[in-house]
Amino acid sequence: MAHFRMAAHPPNAPARLHALIPAAGTGSRAGTAQPKQYEPLAGRALVLHTLEALGGVSRLASILVVVSSGDSLMPRGAGWQVAACGGDTRAASVGNGLAELQARGAGEDDWVLVHDAARCLVTPAQVDRLIDECLADEVGGLLAVPLADTLKAAQDGRATQTLPREGKWLAQTPQMFRLGVLRRALAQAGAGVTDEASAIEALGLRPRLVAGSAQNFKVTWPEDFALAQAVLESRKR
Ligand SMILES: Nc1ccn([C@@H]2O[C@H](COP(=O)(O)OP(=O)(O)OP(=O)(O)O)[C@@H](O)[C@H]2O)c(=O)n1
């Protein structure tokens, strides 16, 4: 694996910001022959749209993409680095990616913005809003959207109860936390957590919720590709 090291970061220098992109999943729910991040979308691999958006965020000092060992599909480019240290779960891929970032020169106090490769519709403006609102925050935070629909509890395919939706949000990415705290939080939380914020919450901390956008959805199901394509095409007009 080709390694890069970041420029030395002197003590007391301001914290830098890094993007970490977990891209080591198989996309089993998407029903595609290859992992969904490599599916063609508006003329190129889905993950390249994600990387283009992050490349438009001028405050990011580096972008590291985590892929599975043996992955031969991830495109190489000047604007990002690739580490083949993916794990069995998203949490493991992120934990391994944080260790890799640190090994490559990132500091404990540096901010890391973890962003799903599969959220290819994120925009630089959304990421900048997250950074603006979290940079002075003691904990950090995440993009999220308030629940728009009525929320049901269910059993055997039948609704058993309608749950209050007030105060409920859908978590998106990026999720922005200090590298050292996030590493420790994920190590304590274990492989079961589905996002970084849950590991931080388990420490008793309260991540800031920053308004995201319904368009920043995660490509998960077969029908999501056509929707993502339509959004990308609408932005060209
Ligand atoms: N072991 C894993 C699992 C997921 N991811 C990444 O985490 C992001 C969000 O996960 P998800 O949408 O669940 O992707 P998959 O795990 O690939 O999809 P599925 O659950 O349908 O198999 C994706 O960019 C995916 O590549 C990862 O890096 N390592």
Ligand SMILES: C[C@](O)(CO)[C@H](O)COP(=O)(O)O
């Ligand atoms: C991190 C995430 O995208 C926030 O909504 C989500 O939790 C990932 O979950 P998945 O089960 O790995 O798709």
